[in-house]
Amino acid sequence: MLEELTNRIHAGESIDVDVCAGAHPEYAGQLRRLLPAMQALNAFGGSHTAGKDFTEPFAAIPPTTGVLGDFRIVREIGRGGMGIVYEAEQISIGRPVALKVLPFASMLDERRLARFRNEVRAAGQLHHTNIVPIFAVGSDRGVHFYAMQLVVGQTLAEMIGQLCRDRGLETPVGTMPSPGGATAQSGETARAALSTVRTDNRGAFYRKAALLAIHAADALEHAHACGVVHRDIKPSNLLVDERGVLWLADFGLAAVEAGADLTMSGDLLGTLRYMSPEQTQGSRVVLDHRTDIYSLGVTFYELLALRPAFDAAERAELLRQITDVEPLPLRRVDAAI
Structure with a gap:
């Protein structure tokens, strides 16, 4: 029907x-x-x-103009596991925003709709200079969406990928572009600056990377203090703006103060390469703030080393590495670190 x-x-x-x-x-x-x-x-x-199947996971507004509530859509800027993100204008005050829209197929799935609401709840209660803020949430003619700050810059994943290409290295699988956050790629200042210091002054590069890590750690500390565990820390969920400020985004898998479990038994939620050992156990263990700290560590290991902490291509071997193997010490990768 x-x-x-x-x-x-x-x-x-x-x-x-x-x-x-x-x-x-x-x-x-x-x-x-x-x-x-x-x-x-x-x-x-x-x-x-024409010809679009609304039952497909990402069947939503095509990358053209349109209006949802108080928001005029400008263009599509990314797709993530929980929705499609558009650059948009808040009509009433002329403010540029990133607008995340729940795909139509997700409206048919109560669990996906619950996760979308959970994301809004998790991010909406956090107020921190390094967390992308939510401005508004709404539903227009049955289409669910929320508006957040538009960050002009790149994801850390894109920056790592460019650094690898600059040095003739293979781009890590986990850093392939998969934006689901709030970035508009209209500037490359931060990426270019990081690439330059990596080439010209490795000490300055490592200090800049440490500063970005501090931004991320401060954001996570605030989230954890508010009872929110992100559960999906990875390079594509860390945004770096043109000023070199890092922003934490995408709370689609967040757990809020032991709220309702939105997983199925045995589910692995998140991106495997950045999961903590306990997170790879699925729903058999309760995750706390330490899983985010681990994922942040392997994320910045990748930025510093320009290689993943664990690089197995096969899922079973990658799981074994995460649970049983210690990453190669960074100073064995580069003694200057």
Whole structure:
């Protein structure tokens, strides 16, 4: 039925929600909730949505212009596990923002919708100079979204990748671009500065890396003090703006003061290469703030060494390395560290 409705909406047919709900009373509640969102998403994209399957995980507003509540969409800037992020303008005050939109398929999944709300709850209660703040949260015609500060710069993942390319090294798998945060890549000042000091003055590079690590550690200390464990610290969730200030983003997997468990039994949530040994055990153990500290350590190990702390390509071997092997000491990678 959902496929039939999708095709009718793509064909330009206007579907009366009341009539449709009356024809399918067993699904009336779901139809009243989902049909307005389907029609709204189709309206944003116009012809660009032709052939799009709204049941796909990232079926949402296409990278064109549109309006959601008080926000005018400018362009798509990233996709992450929990949604699509757009550069947008808050119409009422003319403020640029990053707007994260929940994909349509996630509206069909109560667990994904719960994680989206959990992300808003976790990040929304944190107020720190190194944590991307949330400005507003809302729903327009059934489309869920929230607005956050737009950070002009790059992710730490992109910076590590560029440093590797500058030195002719293989780019680590974990640092391939996968932005789901709030970065707009309209400037390369921070990345260029870090690349220059890495080439010209390794001591200055290591001091700059240490400063970024301090920013991240300060942000995590604040989150932990507020009862929030991030659980997905990795280079692509650390943003560096044009001034060289680091921002912590993407609280989609955060645990809030022993709140409801949003995992399935045995789930591995997060990116394996940056997981703590206890996090690789899935839901069999309770995670606390120490898992974030570990993940931050392996993240900055990668920045300093320009190689992952653990580099196995196969999942089983990578799990074994994380749980049983010590990383190569950094000073054996580079005695100048």
